[in-house]
Amino acid sequence: MRYDEPDFLASVVEVANELIKAGADDKETAVVTAQHQVLGRIRTAPTAIGSRFERLVHKHVKRRSDVSAHARKRSLRAYWHAFVKAEQAIAAAEIINREQMDSCVTILDDLQRTAPSSLGIRSLFGGLPLKCLLLTSLHARTVVLADEILHLLQHGFCEAAEARARTLYETTVTIWVLASAGRDGGDNFEFCERYYVSSLLERRRAGYDREDRRIAAAARRKWGNRFFTPYGWARPLFPNVDKITFGHLEKVVESDELRPWYLRFNNAVHSGAHNTISRSDFQRTFPNPTTPEYEPKTVQDVAHVTLRMLELATFPATNSIAYLTNRWDDLITFAKLAKIIDAAVADFRKGPARPEAMLRGRRVSA
Numbered sequence: 001m002r003y004d005e006p007d008f009l010a011s012v013v014e015v016a017n018e019l020i021k022a023g024a025d026d027k028e029t030a031v032v033t034a035q036h037q038v039l040g041r042i043r044t045a046p047t048a049i050g051s052r053f054e055r056l057v058h059k060h061v062k063r064r065s066d067v068s069a070h071a072r073k074r075s076l077r078a079y080w081h082a083f084v085k086a087e088q089a090i091a092a093a094e095i096i097n098r099e100q101m102d103s104c105v106t107i108l109d110d111l112q113r114t115a116p117s118s119l120g121i122r123s124l125f126g127g128l129p130l131k132c133l134l135l136t137s138l139h140a141r142t143v144v145l146a147d148e149i150l151h152l153l154q155h156g157f158c159e160a161a162e163a164r165a166r167t168l169y170e171t172t173v174t175i176w177v178l179a180s181a182g183r184d185g186g187d188n189f190e191f192c193e194r195y196y197v198s199s200l201l202e203r204r205r206a207g208y209d210r211e212d213r214r215i216a217a218a219a220r221r222k223w224g225n226r227f228f229t230p231y232g233w234a235r236p237l238f239p240n241v242d243k244i245t246f247g248h249l250e251k252v253v254e255s256d257e258l259r260p261w262y263l264r265f266n267n268a269v270h271s272g273a274h275n276t277i278s279r280s281d282f283q284r285t286f287p288n289p290t291t292p293e294y295e296p297k298t299v300q301d302v303a304h305v306t307l308r309m310l311e312l313a314t315f316p317a318t319n320s321i322a323y324l325t326n327r328w329d330d331l332i333t334f335a336k337l338a339k340i341i342d343a344a345v346a347d348f349r350k351g352p353a354r355p356e357a358m359l360r361g362r363r364v365s366a
Contacts, residue, residue, distance in 0.1 A: 007047065007048075007049065008038065008042075011034075011038045011041075012031065012034045012035055012038050013034075015033075015034035015037050015038060016030040016031045016033075016034035017030075019033055019034060064291055067291040067292065068155065068156065068291065068292050070294075071155065071156030071291070071292040071293055071294045072154055072155050072156060072292070074294040075153065075154050075155070075156060075294055075296075075299055076154060077353065078294075078296055078299070078352030078353055079296075079299060079300070079303070079347070079348060079352060079353070080353065081347050081353075082303065082344055082347035082348040082350075083150065083154060083303075085340060085343050085344035085347060086150050086303060086307060086344045086348075087150070088340050088344070089146075089307055089310065089337065089340045089341050089344055090143060090146055090147050090150070090310075092333070092336065092337040092340055093139075093142075093143045093146070093310055093314055093337060094143050095333065096139075096314055096318060096330070096333050096334060096337060097136060097139050097140050097143055099330050099333060100132075100135070100136045100139065100317065100318060100321050100330070101136050103132075103321050103322070103325040103327045103330060104129070104132040104133065104136060104321065104325065106325065115127030115128060115129045115130060117193065118189075118190050118193055118222070119193075119197070119215065119218040119219060119222060120218065121214060121215055121218055123211060123215075124193075124196075124197070124215065126189055126190065126192075126193040126196075127189045128189060128324050130189065130192055130193055130196060131178070131188070131189055131192040131320070131324065132321055132324060132325070134178060134192055134195065134196060135175065135178065135179060135316075135317040135320055135321055136317065136321070138171055138174060138175050138178070138313075138317070139175065139313060139314060139317040139318075141171055142168060142171050142172060142175070142309070142310055142313040142314070143310070145164055145165075145167055145168040145171065146168060146306050146307070146309070146310045148161075148164050149161045149164045149165055149168065149302065149303075149306045150303065150306065152164065153298075153299045153302060153303055155292055156291075156292025156293050156294055156295070157292055158293070158295045158298040158299065158302065159268045160268070161298075161302050161306075162264070162265045162267075162268035162298070162302055163265065163268040163269050165261070165265050165302055165305060165306055165309070166262060166265035166266060166268065166269055168306060168309050168310075168313075169255075169258060169261070169262045169265065169309055170246065171313065172309045172312050172313040173246070173249050173250055173253055173255055174195075174249070175313050175316055175317055176252075176253035176255075176312075176316050177234065177237075177249050177252055177253060178191070178192055178195060179316035179317060179319070179320040180252075180253070180316065180320075181236075181237065191233075191236055194223065194227065194232075194233040194234075194235075194236075195233045195234075197215060197219050197233070198227070198232065198233035200212075200215065201215065201216055201219070201228075216228075223235070229243070229244070230243075230244065230245070231244035231245065231246070231248070231249070232244070234248070234249060237252060250262075258305070258308075258309065258312075261305050296351070296352045299348075300348050300349065300351060300352075303344075303348045304344075304345045304348045304349055307341045307344055307345055307348075308341070308345065310341065311337065311338055311341045314334055314337060315334060315338075318330050318331060318333075318334045319331060319334075
């Protein structure tokens with residue numbers, strides 16, 4: 001397919017000349033306007049080049065589908081047993097989240113009467129019920145995130161999996177902060193309410209309604225202007241810090257072991273110059289990949305870190321809710337989850353299976 005056909009240029013020149021004769025301001029403006037007009041016509045009117053291109057698009061759709069299926073098949077064959085155990089871990093974490101909600105049900109009756117907001121606003125509630133709901137909600141999100149990451153790895157979208165793993169890490173750190181703050185007997189219920197009000201106002205930042213303005217005004221009166229700064233909800237933990245960052249939260253929960261992974265996952269989110277061009281490989285026919293790829297080392301690394309973060313997110317949520325509701329047997333199911341995760345992590349760390357051992361004769365559908 002040739003892209004040097006003169007059709008487009010000839011059409012632009014013709015339209016530009018017409019615009020100039022009609023009194024266009026200058027030649028440059030006329031050419032730019034002509035380009036837009038010709039492109040607009042091409043969108044609706046058939047051309048020989050356009051028809052050839054459309055046929056090529058249909059062929060590429062089939063090719064891309066085949067490439068995607070091949071990448072998924074290679075990932076599943078290499079880590080079949082590990083992925084099976086990882087799916088079991090996701091299922092176990094989901095069951096635990098439902099058990100957490102069951103534990104919370106007994107304390108969720110008549111929330112506004114039994115757990116009024118410290119801001120004195122009837123549409124809000126606080127106290128123990130709010131903390132339980134926050135922890136179950138955040139934990140549910142970690143289950144979904146872990147599931148997303150594993151599916152992205154299976155389908156060859158490793159960079160996307162790393163980006164979601166960054167979000168999983170941040171959510172895990174937040175759970176630890178909310179679960180542990182005030183466990184020494186202090187008033188941590190108001191701390192959780194600060195987080196809830198902060199997230200509520202942040203979601204509605206595009207435009208406050210009347211009730212939002214009431215909440216914001218009450219928060220300003222009770223907690224001051226610094227509450228509205230980044231991570232201002234965590235201000236009680238850092239009264240002498242001028243500007244709170246996520247790094248301060250990491251130090252509170254002592255996440256030193258996982259921080260190197262967080263820094264690596266940042267590269268999958270930010271579009272720095274190196275990260276943007278680092279995937280180019282001039283040993284290939286087409287140096288810039290545009291389809292899913294099988295990357296065994298990335299699958300191994302991201303999967304095992306994801307499962308560990310799921311474990312680290314599940315424990316503080318389950319333990320804190322058990323402490324608040326006196327349902328300590330819920331920790332038994334957490335121990336079972338940890339055992340499943342240990343097995344899955346061990347399989348991922350073994351690396352990809354040898355070709356002759358793949359699936360033990362089983363087929364993996366694409």
